[in-house]
Amino acid sequence: MAHWLVKSEPDVFGIGELQRRGTAPWDGVRNYQARNFLRAMAVGDRCIFYHSNAEPSGAAGICTVARAHYTDHTAWDPASPYHDPKDGPKVQRWSMVDMRFELVFARFLPLAELRAVPELAGMLLFSASRLSVQPVEAGHFAFIEAMGGRRPAATRSGSSRRASGTKR
Numbered sequence: 001m002a003h004w005l006v007k008s009e010p011d012v013f014g015i016g017e018l019q020r021r022g023t024a025p026w027d028g029v030r031n032y033q034a035r036n037f038l039r040a041m042a043v044g045d046r047c048i049f050y051h052s053n054a055e056p057s058g059a060a061g062i063c064t065v066a067r068a069h070y071t072d073h074t075a076w077d078p079a080s081p082y083h084d085p086k087d088g089p090k091v092q093r094w095s096m097v098d099m100r101f102e103l104v105f106a107r108f109l110p111l112a113e114l115r116a117v118p119e120l121a122g123m124l125l126f127s128a129s130r131l132s133v134q135p136v137e138a139g140h141f142a143f144i145e146a147m148g149g150r151r152p153a154a155t156r157s158g159s160s161r162r163a164s165g166t167k168r
Contacts, residue, residue, distance in 0.1 A: 002045045003141035007052040007132045015049045015060040018101045023066050027074045027096040028082040034133040039069045041097050058110040067098035105148025119143050
């Protein structure tokens with residue numbers, strides 16, 4: 001099993017929205033390196049769900065890959081914010097996976113706090129900050145999961161401001 005960090009803007013598709021939906025496509029990745037990492041994901045891989053472009057940005061919880069990569073058809077849709085006019089049924093550049101909600105951290109972990117932890121030195125998050133899908137070493141993943149803790153199921157709640165849901 002591999003471990004990943006996936007980023008989404010919380011006002012577009014936050015962890016609360018994934019929690020509400022249970023399973024949802026992780027679409028809209030339009031960076032080739034991030035796409036290649038996404039294509040390397042396998043069912044059962046665990047991911048840190050990271051809220052990006054937020055005040056503050058940080059780790060919000062955990063999700064799991066529910067379906068391995070397949071064609072991201074949102075690239076073909078001119079109405080989609082992730083439309084790519086060079087993509088289509090004959091040239092399929094972009095992929096997506098399905099993610100399943102696992103948990104919201106008991107404590108949100110802001111980027112500044114993560115950066116300050118010596119045990120997390122070397123994470124791509126700190127050097128490739130714009131990469132929306134990135135691998136995470138197993139030790140780093142376990143450390144972040146322990147820092148965030150598990151929120152009791154009875155107190156989980158929340159949804160994003162927008163119920164439709166593409167990301168990034």
